[in-house]
Amino acid sequence: MYRALSVLTAAAVLGAVVVAQQPPPAQGGGGRGRGRGIAIQPGQECPPGTTLVRVGVCQAPEFPAPSIVDYRPRTTLVVSEHPVPRAKFPVVDIHSHTGPTPQTLDQLLKEMDALNIRVLNNLSGGYGPELKQKVDYIRSTKYADRFTVFANGVDGFRDVAPGYGQKAAAQLEADVKAGAIGLKLFKQTGMDQVKRDGTRLKISDPELAPLWDAAGRLNIPVIIHTAEPQEFFSPLDLDNERWLELALFADRRQFLNPHKVTFEQLIAERNDLFRKHPKTRFIAAHFGWHANNLGLAATLLDEHPNVVLEIAAIIYDLGRQPRAAHDFFVKYQDRVLFGKDTYAPTEFPTSWRVLESRDEYFDYFRGYHAFWKMYGMGLPDPVLRKFYNQNALRVTPGIPKITGS
Numbered sequence: 001m002y003r004a005l006s007v008l009t010a011a012a013v014l015g016a017v018v019v020a021q022q023p024p025p026a027q028g029g030g031g032r033g034r035g036r037g038i039a040i041q042p043g044q045e046c047p048p049g050t051t052l053v054r055v056g057v058c059q060a061p062e063f064p065a066p067s068i069v070d071y072r073p074r075t076t077l078v079v080s081e082h083p084v085p086r087a088k089f090p091v092v093d094i095h096s097h098t099g100p101t102p103q104t105l106d107q108l109l110k111e112m113d114a115l116n117i118r119v120l121n122n123l124s125g126g127y128g129p130e131l132k133q134k135v136d137y138i139r140s141t142k143y144a145d146r147f148t149v150f151a152n153g154v155d156g157f158r159d160v161a162p163g164y165g166q167k168a169a170a171q172l173e174a175d176v177k178a179g180a181i182g183l184k185l186f187k188q189t190g191m192d193q194v195k196r197d198g199t200r201l202k203i204s205d206p207e208l209a210p211l212w213d214a215a216g217r218l219n220i221p222v223i224i225h226t227a228e229p230q231e232f233f234s235p236l237d238l239d240n241e242r243w244l245e246l247a248l249f250a251d252r253r254q255f256l257n258p259h260k261v262t263f264e265q266l267i268a269e270r271n272d273l274f275r276k277h278p279k280t281r282f283i284a285a286h287f288g289w290h291a292n293n294l295g296l297a298a299t300l301l302d303e304h305p306n307v308v309l310e311i312a313a314i315i316y317d318l319g320r321q322p323r324a325a326h327d328f329f330v331k332y333q334d335r336v337l338f339g340k341d342t343y344a345p346t347e348f349p350t351s352w353r354v355l356e357s358r359d360e361y362f363d364y365f366r367g368y369h370a371f372w373k374m375y376g377m378g379l380p381d382p383v384l385r386k387f388y389n390q391n392a393l394r395v396t397p398g399i400p401k402i403t404g405s
């Protein structure tokens with residue numbers, strides 16, 4: 001304490017950061033590590049490589065700090081655990097990219113039954129012959145009530161020019177006749193894709209209006225992936241909550257987006273689309289990327305009655321605010337759907353546990369998404385039923401009826 005105070009006084013006198021390097025105490029001394037403090041002024045941050053050890057004093061560890069990739073401390077917290085290997089009620093996974101093939105059908109069904117996934121909805125249906133082939137295969141099995149497919153527009157929304165919207169609307173009508181039960185838009189559409197005139201295609205571009213109107217007329221939902229997590233649009237500095245993910249995957253660095261488009265711009269364009277097409281039902285994928293700001297998610301739902309949310313790849317945001325997330329799900333229990341995105345049987349139980357249990361401080365499955373721990377929301381049964389399957393059935397009439405739910 002003496003040393004810290006003298007350092008602080010010195011800092012105050014000099015009006016600058018003072019480095020008080022002292023030789024380590026003799027072997028066996030009780031004060032190991034003391035006395036290497038770096039004083040900072042109120043409001044100042046500790047210099048790189050140091051951490052706050054007392055009020056106004058930073059210190060560097062005696063050993064080289066491990067990288068965030070390697071530091072995986074075991075927890076000593078002993079608390080009751082309630083793993084949830086199987087969802088409590090039958091689940092519609094509205095956001096999957098997996099569908100059955102003759103090679104995978106049996107294994108897939110075994111896994112889905114163990115997890116209590118009743119319907120797996122493949123958003124990567126394509127269009128035209130590709131889509132028809134996927135639907136026809138599903139219908140040729142005994143499991144047409146377990147797998148469904150969404151269509152993807154025409155040609156990945158490349159080179160949009162006058163006439164595209166009409167063409168895409170006609171294709172959607174044909175795809176729905178062939179068995180598609182919804183329309184999925186990938187994230188490139190509205191963010192990276194350029195029109196034939198070389199400008200970025202905005203998701204609210206009037207050229208696409210016939211497509212949204214067709215979806216409304218055909219009574220199918222549009223699941224739309226707009227933007228990316230907010231931090232993907234921030235510079236890759238040490239304050240960035242998604243530093244590791246951005247350092248791992250070059251294609252996620254939206255702060256380098258060639259169109260210099262911001263998160264806020266993309267969200268505004270998406271909301272404009274929702275507003276202009278009130279008769280079309282939209283599913284905002286990944287919670288509209290508002291799971292880290294439930295106030296924004298609430299505003300989105302309040303202002304757009306034609307919109308619902310699904311939770312693919314955002315469970316790590318719900319699991320770090322279990323009480324706020326619980327209250328949101330209770331209030332908006334008719335507006336939330338289950339989705340997972342990556343089909344990985346070992347990962348689903350973490351989602352069930354966040355949603356169903358009241359467990360505390362347990363691991364998420366991917367360190368690069370979330371280096372923090374999960375907590376259970378403990379959702380009540382009526383809310384879980386709606387969230388797991390009833391809302392999906394209402395929003396997507398093409399989902400096969402579920403018995404015993």
Ligand SMILES: [Zn+2]
Nearest residue numbers: 095097312341
């Ligand atoms: Zn996806």
